[in-house]
Amino acid sequence: MTDTRWTRIVLAAVLAAGAAAPALPAQRTGYTPEEFARRRAALMAEVKDGAIVLFGDAALPAGTHFRQDNDFFYFTGNEDLGGVLVMLPASRSSCLFLPKRSAREIQYDGPGLLEDPDGGAKAGFNDVLAVGDLDEYLARNTERAGRVFHVRLSPRDSLDDARSETALWDGRRSRSHYNAQLSVDQYRIARLRERYPQVELRDAAPAIDALRAVKTAEEIEIMRRNGRLSAEAVKQAMLAGRPGVFEYEIEAAAMAVVLKGGAKGAAYAPIVGSGPNSCIFHYERNDRRVGEGEVVLMDFGADLDHLAMDITRTWPASGKFSDEQREVYRIVLEVQKACIAAYRPGATPRSVRDETAAAMKAKGIDPRGLQGGFGHGVGLCVHDVPLGGVLKEGMVMAIEPALYYPEKGFGVRIEDTVLITKTGCEVLTKGVPKEIDEIERLLAGRGR
Ligand SMILES: [Mn+2]
Structure with a gap:
């Protein structure tokens, strides 16, 4: 074996190890219990009166990791099933109700907060009680709460559907009256109305949304990490996304990176569209073989510590854009960069649109109807x-x-997720190339 062969083998091993190593240390930052206590205090300070009643999820999803209801998780950090959080702003108290479980249930699913003697205190609750005591507790506090319950009257959001989308899918499902059963959330509201007819139910969602919209320091750290992790995943997918492979192989390359980095999975069904599939906004079959000269459009983000990320990249499978692809790519990229430049505190859809239009004019680019916003x-x-x-x-x-x-x-499509800072914005997903020469250089490095 010659020296040069050795060098080459060692180099290949180092490169392979580099590619296999996670982009970040596997240790996640996660949340402190104080974080959730602070959020509860902030909501109570905002809502001030009544009792705030929030329900957790009641059933395990099939075929995927459990992920707690967003609003319930935001104020509890709790991942048990069937929980109810009751907060009394007047006394600044919060009490978590959880189902009592049999020894056998605990054997199957592991212990929860109710089985942990100091769990409630550690998590900053005044009490952790059995859910069977919930109605007695509510009845006891109805008058003290001024006959007002703040509950979620708006639809829930999920990992990948906004509140408005939940409502929309619900409407679509109900087109046939055979499918038009109430959601568990609507059922809960109906039960509360029946059981507490003297109580006024008010929507807690606007106050919750105002808090959720502005990220806390702990959330920002998690999202920065998710930005780096998801970007590395898309970069590995780009390296895998060449002619002859199936779209699902490209998905697999990205999934391997985020799972290794501690994510629970993807934040939405990964979109990997090659050729004509790149024109389908929410394409997710991912079962087509990539052809020569085509683009691959991938929309992907991880779900890390209950927080999502959202990236899209479009790249030429063969390694070089055609002239036509390059021209379109450049327009989309310039519009995207102009939007990013216009994102800062105080910006509105209008200001972003105006600044984007001005930037396109200055560069002499016809945005083909694309507006910022x-x-x-x-x-x-x-x-x-x-x-x-x-x-x-x-x-x-x-x-x-x-x-x-x-x-x-x-x-x-070119998509980045950004954090609004004091003076502008920080691109959380900048670790994955988007300039034309960067992309072509990255793809040239993979050889043939
Ligand atoms: Mn998006």
Whole structure:
């Protein structure tokens, strides 16, 4: 074996180890218990009166890791099933109700907070009680709470559906009256109305959303880490995304990185669209074989410590954009960069649109109808709570301009998630290339 062969083998091993190593140390930052106590105090300070009653999830999902109801998680950090949180702003108290479980149930699912003697105190609750005591507790406090319960009357959001989307899918499902049963949330409201007819129910969602929209220091640290992790995942997917592979192989390359980095999974079904599939906004079959000369559009983000991330990249499978692809890519990229430049505290959809138009004019680019504006918030949900029309420091937004040409068999979308800072914004997902020469250089490095 010659020296040069040795060098090459060692180099290959080092490269392989580098590719296999996680982008970040596997240790996650997570949350402190004080974080959730602070959030409860903030909501009680905002709501001031009545009793705040929030329900957790009641059933395990099939085939995927359990992920607690967003609003319930936000104020409890608790991942047990069937919990109810009751907060009394007047006395600044919060009490968590959890189902009593049999020894056998505990054997199956492991102990929860109710089985931990100091769990409640550690988590900062005044009490952790059996859910069977909930109605007695509410009845005891109805008069003290001024006959007002703040509950979630708005629809819930999920990992990947905003409150408005939950309502929309519900409406779509109900097109046939055979499918039009009430949701568990609607059922809970109906039960509360029946059981407490003297109590006025008010929607807690606006106050919750105002808190959730502005990220805490702990959330920002998690989202920064998720930005780096999800970016590394998309970068590995780009390296895997060449002609001849199936779209699901590209998905697998990204999933391996985020699972290794401590994420529970993807924040939404990964979108890997090659060729004509790049024009389908929410394509997720991911079962087509990538062809020569096509683009691959991948929309992907991890779910890390209950917080989502949202990235889209479009790259030429063969390693170089065609002239037509390059021209479209450049327009989308310039619009995206102009939006990012316009994101700062005080910005509105209008100001972003105006600044983007001015930037395109200055560069002599025809944006082909693409306007800047606001994307969507990102947080516990990929399509997070509404932000109220003006950007504030601590908000997290996805920016995702796109142009689609189904007749030409390709579309381009470029998306980053950004954190609004004091003076502008920090791109959390900058670890994955998006400049044309950066992309072509990265892909050239993978050889043939
Ligand atoms: Mn998005």
